[in-house]
Every structure is written in structure tokens, then in C-alpha cells.
Amino acid sequence: MEIKNHFLCTNDYSADELNYILKAAQALKIMHKKKVPCNYLAGKVLGMIFEKPSNRTRISFEVGMYQSGGKAIYIKASEIGLGAREPVADIARVLSRYLDAVMIRANSHDDIEEMARFSSIPIINGLSDKYHPCQAVADMLTILDFKERLEGINLCYIGDGNNVCSSLIMISSILGINMTVSCPEGYDPVLDDNYKYKLVRNPEQAVTGADVVYTDVWTSMGQEQERSKRLQDFKKYTVTEDLINLADRKAVFMHCLPAHRGEEVTDGVMEGKKSVVFDQAENRMHAQKAILLKLLAPQFIDDISGIVK
Numbered sequence: 001m002e003i004k005n006h007f008l009c010t011n012d013y014s015a016d017e018l019n020y021i022l023k024a025a026q027a028l029k030i031m032h033k034k035k036v037p038c039n040y041l042a043g044k045v046l047g048m049i050f051e052k053p054s055n056r057t058r059i060s061f062e063v064g065m066y067q068s069g070g071k072a073i074y075i076k077a078s079e080i081g082l083g084a085r086e087p088v089a090d091i092a093r094v095l096s097r098y099l100d101a102v103m104i105r106a107n108s109h110d111d112i113e114e115m116a117r118f119s120s121i122p123i124i125n126g127l128s129d130k131y132h133p134c135q136a137v138a139d140m141l142t143i144l145d146f147k148e149r150l151e152g153i154n155l156c157y158i159g160d161g162n163n164v165c166s167s168l169i170m171i172s173s174i175l176g177i178n179m180t181v182s183c184p185e186g187y188d189p190v191l192d193d194n195y196k197y198k199l200v201r202n203p204e205q206a207v208t209g210a211d212v213v214y215t216d217v218w219t220s221m222g223q224e225q226e227r228s229k230r231l232q233d234f235k236k237y238t239v240t241e242d243l244i245n246l247a248d249r250k251a252v253f254m255h256c257l258p259a260h261r262g263e264e265v266t267d268g269v270m271e272g273k274k275s276v277v278f279d280q281a282e283n284r285m286h287a288q289k290a291i292l293l294k295l296l297a298p299q300f301i302d303d304i305s306g307i308v309k
């Protein structure tokens with residue numbers, strides 16, 4: 001079977017490739033702000049399959065395709081019956097005959113990998129139980145926007161060692177960010193390989209000197225039945241104003257959203273001066289346009305990257 005260029009996990013890409021995508025994302029962001037039209041994906045159609053709800057992922061992909069001259073189609077997972085009405089392998093081969101790429105948000109990462117194995121078009125992971133790579137690329141773009149570099153940045157993640165945390169660890173490890181994770185016992189990130197990060201249980205200690213403080217929900221989609229136990233287990237891990245004040249004076253606060261104010265973060269931090277969460281949400285669109293370009297029309301990347309200093 002031919003190996004396709006998918007985007008399943010950030011470790012599918014080297015530092016050079018990720019930096020290449022980030023440069024394209026910066027260029028696309030500038031072009032968007034200047035209202036420069038870019039129809040690089042004219043005639044291309046992206047299918048978007050969702051097994052879980054979404055605000056940012058769905059809308060940023062859909063608008064991103066539209067802005068690039070292409071089109072996106074929303075596919076309800078329950079309608080195509082992923083693995084139930086029809087095997088994932090058959091769905092992948094059928095969709096490959098109609099579409100140019102598929103973005104899929106699935107309960108199980110194994111289904112996304114199965115989809116990629118049988119697809120002859122690029123498959124993009126729009127969040128799985130294990131990873132959230134598109135979020136991680138958008139997060140790097142956000143750090144570049146606010147810190148102007150990635151290498152040597154101290155990124156402190158407080159909370160659950162979940163899909164968002166794992167993708168951040170992977171991309172940080174590849175791009176030279178020093179990542180510290182602070183989570184309660186039993187909630188450590190689950191990673192196959194030895195990625196570089198520091199585990200510090202005490203959040204006050206972990207956050208000291210951080211350039212970026214990041215958190216995500218304590219109860220991810222699909223874990224709702226564990227919510228009351230998790231509220232107990234994570235109660236010392238809320239990002240409060242006091243906690244963030246222990247970070248570097250110029251630290252920024254990041255959250256992939258949606259946020260549960262009063263749980264992993266206080267309203268004061270979300271609405272405070274250090275918060276860049278809405279810039280981060282915007283960057284999903286620019287980053288994903290760059291990922292789509294890399295997968296579907298890479299010949300245009302060199303043309304546009306030159307506009308970034």
C-alpha cells in the first residue's frame with residue numbers, strides 16, 4: 001500500500017517540517033489580516049467526521065477551506081456509522097473516491113490509524129483519545145506570536161496528562177521547548193516513547209519561571225462518568241491568579257478551550273491580562289490552513305513563506 005502524507009500525530013513530522021508548516025501558518029495569518037486572497041485549495045474538498053462535539057475544530061477547518069478556495073463537508077459519525085454500519089476500512093476507501101482529504105475527530109485513535117491505513121487521501125487527526133496534533137501546531141504559532149521563539153521557552157502544563165498534554169509534550173520535544181508537567185499521581189501523560197519533559201507534582205514549584213502556563217479540562221470528552229472523582233483528585237491543580245503570578249513576569253496563559261471556569265482555571269485568569277486563549281483559538285484556523293496546504297498543495301508553501309521576516 002502506498003504511504004500517504006497524513007497528519008495523525010506531531011511526531012510524524014521532523015523539526016524542519018514542523019517549522020516549515022509554522023512559517024506557512026505565519027504567512028497565511030499575515031495574508032488573512034491583509035485580506036490577500038489565496039485560492040490555493042481551489043476545487044479541493046475536505047470531509048470532516050466528528051464522533052465528539054466541537055466548536056473550534058469544525059468551524060476553523062470549514063472556514064479555512066472556504067478561505068483557501070476549497071470546500072468542507074460535515075459528516076456526522078453516527079450517520080456513516082464508523083465501524084458499526086460499515087467497517088472503518090471500507091469508509092476510508094469510499095471517501096477516498098470522493099474527497100481530497102478527511103479530518104476526523106474520533107473516540108479511538110486506533111480508528112484514525114485504521115482510516116489512514118486504508119485511505120488513499122490524507123487523513124488529519126482532529127482530536128482522539130490520545131492526541132490533538134492540530135491544537136499543538138496552533139499552540140506553537142501562538143507561542144511564536146507572543147514570545148517570538150520556541151527554542152528554550154519554558155512551557156508549564158498544569159492538570160490532566162491527556163491528549164492535549166501528550167501532543168504538547170511531543171511537539172515541544174521536537175521543537176526544543178522545555179516542558180514541565182504538573183499533574184496528580186495517576187494522571188501522568190501516557191506516551192509510547194521517551195519524550196523529554198519534567199514531571200513536577202507540586203504546581204507552585206512547576207510554574208516557577210515559566211514563560212507559558214497551559215491547562216486543559218480535568219474531564220475530557222468521553223470521561224464524564226469520572227467527573228466527580230476527577231474534581232476531587234485535581235483540586236490542588238487550578239490555575240489561579242496566585243499560581244500564575246509565580247511564573248515569569250511576562251508569562252502568558254494558554255488553554256485549548258472549552259474551559260471550565262472554577263475547575264482547571266479561575267475566571268480571573270481566563271479574563272486576565274496574561275490570557276491569550278482567544279488568539280490561540282484564532283490560530284487554529286491559520287495553523288490548519290498551513291497543514292492543509294502542506295498536505296494538498298505543498299508547491300505553494302515556498303511562494304508564501306517568503307513574506308515572513
Ligand code: CP
Binds near residue numbers: 055058256257
Ligand atoms: N480546542 C478544541 O479542539 O476545541 P473544540 O473541541 O471546540 O473543537
Ligand code: NVA
Binds near residue numbers: 163164220221256
Ligand atoms: N482534552 C479535551 C480537549 C478538548 C478540545 C478533550 O479531549 O475533551
